Amino acid sequence: MAGGAPPRLGIPAAALGRLMPMFLWLSPAGRVRAAGPTLERLCAPQALAGRPLREIFELVRPQEGGPDPARLAGQRLQLRLRAPPHTALRGLAVALAGRQGVLLNLSFGLSLTEAVRDHALTEADFAATDLAIELLYLNEAKNAVMEELGALNRRLQTARRAAEERALTDPLTGLGNRRALELALQRAAGSAAAGGPGFALAHLDLDHFKAVNDSLGHAAGDRVLLRVAKVLRGETREQDVVVRIGGDEFVLLLPGLTDPARLSALARRVIAGLETPIEAAGHPCRISASIGMALSPDHPDPARLLHAADTALYAAKRAGRARWAFAGA
Amino acid sequence: MHGLINRSIQCFLRDTYGPAAWAAIARAAGIGAEGFEAMLAYDDALTGALVAAAGRHLGKPRDALLEDLGIYLVGREPLRRLLRFGGATYADFLHSLEDLPGRGRLALPGLDLPRLALAGVGDGRFRLRVTGRPGFGHVCAGVLRAMADDYGALALIDHLGGAGGAEEIGIELLEPAYAADRGFSLARPAGT
Numbered sequence: 001m002a003g004g005a006p007p008r009l010g011i012p013a014a015a016l017g018r019l020m021p022m023f024l025w026l027s028p029a030g031r032v033r034a035a036g037p038t039l040e041r042l043c044a045p046q047a048l049a050g051r052p053l054r055e056i057f058e059l060v061r062p063q064e065g066g067p068d069p070a071r072l073a074g075q076r077l078q079l080r081l082r083a084p085p086h087t088a089l090r091g092l093a094v095a096l097a098g099r100q101g102v103l104l105n106l107s108f109g110l111s112l113t114e115a116v117r118d119h120a121l122t123e124a125d126f127a128a129t130d131l132a133i134e135l136l137y138l139n140e141a142k143n144a145v146m147e148e149l150g151a152l153n154r155r156l157q158t159a160r161r162a163a164e165e166r167a168l169t170d171p172l173t174g175l176g177n178r179r180a181l182e183l184a185l186q187r188a189a190g191s192a193a194a195g196g197p198g199f200a201l202a203h204l205d206l207d208h209f210k211a212v213n214d215s216l217g218h219a220a221g222d223r224v225l226l227r228v229a230k231v232l233r234g235e236t237r238e239q240d241v242v243v244r245i246g247g248d249e250f251v252l253l254l255p256g257l258t259d260p261a262r263l264s265a266l267a268r269r270v271i272a273g274l275e276t277p278i279e280a281a282g283h284p285c286r287i288s289a290s291i292g293m294a295l296s297p298d299h300p301d302p303a304r305l306l307h308a309a310d311t312a313l314y315a316a317k318r319a320g321r322a323r324w325a326f327a328g329a
Numbered sequence: 330m331h332g333l334i335n336r337s338i339q340c341f342l343r344d345t346y347g348p349a350a351w352a353a354i355a356r357a358a359g360i361g362a363e364g365f366e367a368m369l370a371y372d373d374a375l376t377g378a379l380v381a382a383a384g385r386h387l388g389k390p391r392d393a394l395l396e397d398l399g400i401y402l403v404g405r406e407p408l409r410r411l412l413r414f415g416g417a418t419y420a421d422f423l424h425s426l427e428d429l430p431g432r433g434r435l436a437l438p439g440l441d442l443p444r445l446a447l448a449g450v451g452d453g454r455f456r457l458r459v460t461g462r463p464g465f466g467h468v469c470a471g472v473l474r475a476m477a478d479d480y481g482a483l484a485l486i487d488h489l490g491g492a493g494g495a496e497e498i499g500i501e502l503l504e505p506a507y508a509a510d511r512g513f514s515l516a517r518p519a520g521t
Contacts, residue, residue, distance in 0.1 A: 117516035123417045136515055137414040141436030144407050145368075152368050 008097065021127055022089070022106040026053055028099055030069045038125040039106065042087060042115075057089075058082055069102040070095050079106070085118045087111060108132070113139060172222060173229035175250070176243035184241040184253050189302040197256040198296040200263055203309040204232075204270070206248035207288040207321045212280070220280035224287060231273035235266060251309075258295045260326060267291050267324035275322070290316040294327035330376045331440050335365040338376070341401045342383055350386065358382035370439060380464065392467045392488070399471020403479060411436070412476060413513040419482035419505055423447060423455060423473075445469070453502040458495055466496025473500060483507035 013034040016023055021038035035048040043056060053069060061078040065071060077091035088111040093104040108115045112132055115121065126132045168180035176184070188199045206228065213221040225248070232242045232250060241253040257263060270289065277284035292313025299305040308327035316325040343351040352362050358378040365371060384391045403409050415425035415432070430442040443461030450456055457473075459466040470488045477484040483504035489497040 113516070121515060123515065133414060133515070137411065137432065138435060140407075140414075140517060141411060141432075144411075145437060148367050152366055155366075 019127060019129075020105050021125060024048075024053070024091075024104040024106060025096075025101060026069045026104065027101045028069070030054070030067050032056070033101065038121070041121070041125060042081065042119055043083070046083070056082060058086075060088075069093070072104070073102060077104070085114075087115050087118060112136065170244040173225055173244050175229050175232070176241060178243070178245045181241065181243040181245060181251055181253065184243075185302045185306070188253060188255055189296065189300070189305075191255075192296050193300065198258045200252075200254040200257050200293055200295050201305050201309045202252040202254065202263070202267070202291050202293045202324075203306075203313045204250040204252065204289050204291045205313055205317065206250075206274070207290055209248040209287055212285045212287065216281045216283060216285065220283075220285065223280040224278050224285055227278045228274060228287075228289075231270060235270050235273060258297060260295075263293055263326075264324065267293065271322060271324070288322035290321045291324035292316055292327065293324060298327065330371055330373045331437065332365045332369040332371055333367045333437065333440060335371055335376055335379065336367040337402060338379055338383075338398060339364040340405075341398045345397070345401065346387060354379070354383045354386045357386060391464070395464050395467035396471035396474075396488075399468040399473075400475045401471075402468070403472055403475035409479065410513065410517070412472070413479070419477055419480035419484065420502060422476060422480065423457075423500065423502070426457060455500040455502070456489075457498040457500060459491075459498065460495045463491075463494060463496075466491055466498060469496075470498050473498065478508075479511045481506055481508040481510040 013025070016034075017036040021036040022042075023034075023036040024039060025033040025035070027033050030053050032048045032051050032053065035043075040048060046056075048056065052067075054067075057079040058081075059065075059077070060080055062072075062075065072093040073095040074093070077093060079089045079091055081087045081089070088109065089106045090109050091104050091106040093102050095102055107130075112135055116132075116136065123133055168176055168183070170177045185201075192198050206224075209221065209224065212224055225244075228250070229242070229244070232252065236242055236252060236254070239255050240257075243251045243253070245251055254263070254266075257266075270291070274287055274289050277286055279285075290313055292309045292311065292315065294305050294308035294312060296305055299308045312325045312327040316323050319325065339351065339355075342354055351364075355362055355364060358375070358381075360375065360379065380391060380394065383389075384394055387394070403412065411432075412422070415428070416422035424447065426445045426447050429445055433440045433442045441461075443459050443465045446458040446460070448456045448458070457469065459469050467488055470486050473484070473486045477486070482502060485499075485501040485503065487499040489499050491497055
């Protein structure tokens, strides 16, 4: 090939506008010679022709400098529309041959979604080769998926909490179950060992319950148990743990309550409440309870504490039932 | 099968025929009443069982049910919007159908939509070949019908049958701008 000037591309502004809807052709003095249709839309109703670049845009990078647009060539530009909504744009400039000035191509970066909304842009405002539509699609799909995942997580969390609660609950009475007692005992013993207040454990066994079941059936027995649960909850505080650990066996864990006088009063009230005849299957059922109580200061080890309460319960039963007894220290 | 598909069928049945019908169909198909999670994956056989149970309970032929499902899906705004991204006009949308499985995977990597191949046969007529999952062709037919309405285009959509895991749909675009376009803006409406 013979030497000579490299081939030059002549392209009408309209054609360039279809290829690059946000192009900007600046004169050597930095005034707009032509602009792509989307850029015209962004700046509407103000026309762009003849205006200086810096009147339309604030140059964020590089910072404001001399008026010669040629200094913009070859580097990544960041601009902002001076007019509201101050849309952010990025750009690339190349110097044109001769004294033709500078050609810039502008695009949205992450500002795409906002810009589309602020200027009501449509597919027609982007070149067919632009990935803008794909990006918007991806963004919307991503948001939908994230929302669904968030909702799923919340449902899973709720289900898990419900399952955990069920695992610690006696299905008939709604009181805690043996597992719940173990956890509460660990917590309370740990707290006491760390210098916190002690607690009391009351092991309660119903008297004459078997007779109710045998003579009136299990449905009546269940009603009695429900009433027992109600009495126990009624006599205990918010922070007390009330648990059903067996057919007619219950345990109370009473944090901060280690005064024998108060505990005796509690036991007396519980027994009185339980001795009130319960109506079941058309017959009044008479039950009572034996209670063994032990204090954590006397038995810091939880297993020993349980055993101590158990032993006290046995003592109460042997002494005639319908009464309470404290574990020996 | 991706949970999204099973959940779509679930919502379609519940919204169209009521929660009681859904509960009965779920029971018959051996599915719990709470149904499916859109973001989890399930055994493929469940989908078939669900559709079969629905057809029996409602006394509807499977093909008609699947087509109604397709129409229902376009009525769900988030999905309608994602489909509308395919093209500014109904013709553009048709030409973008081949990209649909790819777009689906872009949104949800586990989503395995069937292969779609569009062939123009001249005069505004097209053949769409749906390969991969039996029954999807009928869902597609429903989607194509509903999307034509959405764009305001007048088009004839016919399921031409299928064999060997491939279904064919005939499309005749009679009038691209017959009725009002329901509208689609690239920017999501505020509050959505």
